[in-house]
Amino acid sequence: MADITLDQIIKPENLVYTKTKLMTDKVLSYCPGCGHGTAHRITMEVIEELGLEEQTIGIAPVGCSVLAYEFMNIDMQQAAHGRAPAVATGIKRVWPDKIVFSYQGDGDLAAIGTNETIHACNRGENIVIIFINNGIYGMTGGQMAPTTLIGMKSSTSPFGRDAQRMGNPLKITELVAQLPGTYFVTRQAVHTPANVRKTKRAIKKAFENQRDGKPGVSFVEIVSNCNSGWKMTPRDANTWMEENMFPFYPLGDIKVDGKLV
């Protein structure tokens, strides 16, 4: 049998999948197995499928996804730590016809940026917030995040998070769902193909809401892994996430069309 070369395999007629043109060719800086990459891709796929790339402006946070602007092939701004919802507000208020979204980690969105998060949600800014909750500060080397579970070890909770000394994990998604300014609030995951499809549908709904001028923030939490910060193999991290994160952060819609479910 003749050898098949790589060139033959990737002939146009053999292609079964190509990445969206809204992802650049830059190699992702994320650890292998990290959920950030998948979340980036499906967000960009949605924007492409909805034909919104020419009117969308994204906001990158400070966190592992600080370089999101290197990977997402659309206009992007990089915000100071925690301030992405304020930056998004600034853009959306002066360009109401544009599509504006922020992409933020849990430290960024729910610790240093809680104020901006709550107030953008409470004002009902017509933006999309994509929130990657991995229960840790990945970027800075695995410190405790506001979302770190009780008993979970991190470099600043080396004996496990202790509620009395360090406070409780914050369910900011449930919290913003209570605010009149949120229109769609959901919690999803991207660790299995089925979850990826569901999350992509949720992200699509979020962007459609904004495109159609539905009043308020569409807020998509993605419970994700951080194998480096959790000090686990990618597989173990996903199992650990299912067994520990999902019971505390249950997946599913929390608020749809402005009504709590």
Place this chain on the structure above:
Amino acid sequence: MSELKLMKGNEALAEAAIRAGADAYFGYPITPQSEVIEYLMAEKPHERTGMVVLQAESEIAAINMVYGAAGAGKKVMTSSSSPGISLKQEGISYIAGAELPCLYANVVRGGPGLGTIQPSQADYFQSTKGGGHGDYRQIVLAPASVQEMADFVKDGFELAFKYRIPVLILSDGVIGQMMEKVELFDPIPRLTDAEIYEKYPWATTGKKSGTERRIITSLDLDSHKMEEHNHKLQAKYKEITEKEVRYELIDCDDAEYIIVAYGSSARIAQKAVRLARAKGIKVGLFRLITLFPFPSVKMHEMCGKGIKGFLAVEMSSGQMVEDVRLAVNGCSKVAHFGRYGGIVHTPEEVLEALEQKIIGG
């Protein structure tokens, strides 16, 4: 007995805080100083001395926790790196205005903006010329070794309480991340509540009957009173300028040229001095230890004694050099050399700058 250890600068700072009898540390992670809070969390100071350690939700929260605890008479500190220190500036201005003692550390990284996490000295202006709003000063200590990272915690707290002023330990990624031998000072017990009541009659600890109540504030809507308060602050800064200047002179006795540097730049400059001396160039190192107060008097005196030129070496585009120029005040040549944006200059580059900008130029 003092203890000999191999530690990172950040760890030495944290250990020194426990040993200095600090009552509390409030912080937020940021590279290259996250080891401070990581070390404190791992050491369980609440068991060792009763010291409180809390990871705040932001640097803004952390500095305001410091304000509260300091106003209540406690020995309290925080630390961060450049972007986080910028966030703390409002709080530091309040602390200066309310005349509270506190210690904080900036392990500087390259900027502006999110910048880089590599070492820099570009926060000199922010540290010595205000940083926050209003006419205030703070004492700035610049450690050049892991040993000084530890020692300046003790000294810093003493100065902070002596003058009721914020004291800043200004270091950078080199000093924070490197490990060196350090001799740790003996632990100082934390003050008891009774001692705090007695020593700090200004602290809010609960109004006892028959005593005046105490208010911690930086507000005075009466401009005349505000000016008076400013006079009082300025008198304090003048006293500090007269009494608390610290520096180290290395190979300066027979020097014709002087390199002025602080922190990690001073370490590199010291090697440059050695290289220059090997070539027969008579150069010495004026290492700043306090950046505010600045050793202007000594520097001016030296240039009167025949120094032909001063080279200010710093990891910035030229900030400290302005204070050198003010001190020298035209009586000798002054030039600047420094790499920046996270690049650390080499001793060879410093020597070349000395030869070109001072000796040749």
Place this chain on the structure above:
Amino acid sequence: MTEELIIAGFGGQGVLSMGKILAYSGIMQNQEVSWMPSYGPEMRGGTANVTVIVSDERISSPILTIFDSAIILNQQSMDKFEAGVRPGGTLLYDPNGITRHPKRKDINIYQVEAARLASEMGNTKIFNMVVLGAYLKIKPVVKMENVILGLKKSLPERYHKLIPLNEDAINAGLKNVVAVQELH
């Protein structure tokens, strides 16, 4: 005596801890030491390096661009640091995974098959101690008894039972270092 050394390889090879043990050994014999790592997120899964200085005198700059010795444990580090070795200096490397061997003619070059030896000894974690042994054979900057004291100081108490294994690894390195090129 002043020895200015860089140790460079992948994160996870024990580069930083090898440097730390060497620095602690220096302290044990009353020398001045400094240990300056590369740091930051760019290290994630990538290269890691540390410069270590052991000296009888006060150490000035802890940052080095020229090295008396370089211990090189991956190809990227070979590409980056071979040129930085001082003429007449020393380069020690593990040939495992090296595709471009050092070419300098003006330095001493040694090899130690540390990865192979460590796996033959049944524990790949002692890789860095094999390398340390090889280095100390060429450059006996610290005494062996002080290395053991240094190990004790830098390892948490619960790992002290592993000290004999580490000693064996150091000895394996001492015995198996091979001179590729020696200047006379």
